[in-house]
Amino acid sequence: MELRYRIIDEARHLFLRHGIKSMTMDDIANHLGISKRTLYEQFKNKEDLLAACMEMHSMHAEDELQRIISSSENIITIMMKMYAKLLSDSNQVCKAFVYDLKKHYHHIYLAAEQQHYNRVDIFIPLVQRGIDEGFIRDDINMEVCLWLVKCQFRSLMIDDFLPTDRFAHNEFARMSILNFLRGMATPQGYQLIDETMEQLKEKAM
Structure with missing residues (x-):
């Protein structure tokens, strides 16, 4: 074993x-x-x-998600830690992997996609908690927003349109997730985002 x-x-x-x-x-x-x-x-x-x-990769992702959820005080902190994790992971995955998986092992690709779909459901009650805490606006459809940010990250992995010769690949990912977070946050949430960003920068140093 x-x-x-x-x-x-x-x-x-x-x-x-x-x-x-x-x-x-x-x-x-x-x-x-x-x-x-x-x-x-x-x-x-x-x-x-x-x-x-792929099964091991999914298990590790699920374990990491649960670890982040259990060790975080609120939805903004959870999303910011997930943002840092997504940036780290995206730097370790070459585009050829996604292309090969989708083209040559499509049934495995579809199974992985289904697992991603299932994970979105985990965030819905967490987002509701964020609304109750006053960190997230109550006038947006959070399920739609979660799907949009997932689509953005997928496009970063498989789309050759972006000028990655001029800008670092993770800069596009960083702007995508920050725009998403700021778009859903209340003024109280903005402050928490800025504080969490500073903490993440200090840990990265």
């Missing part, structure tokens, strides 16, 4: 960093320092390994 976990964890990072199509089972075995035979004893093919990688 320990070997299987190690294979999945290392392969997951290789796929995210280099894409799926460019990584062969030989490459993965060499990186792990094991024989290809050992690798095939654990996984029947690359698709089987990829499915296990």
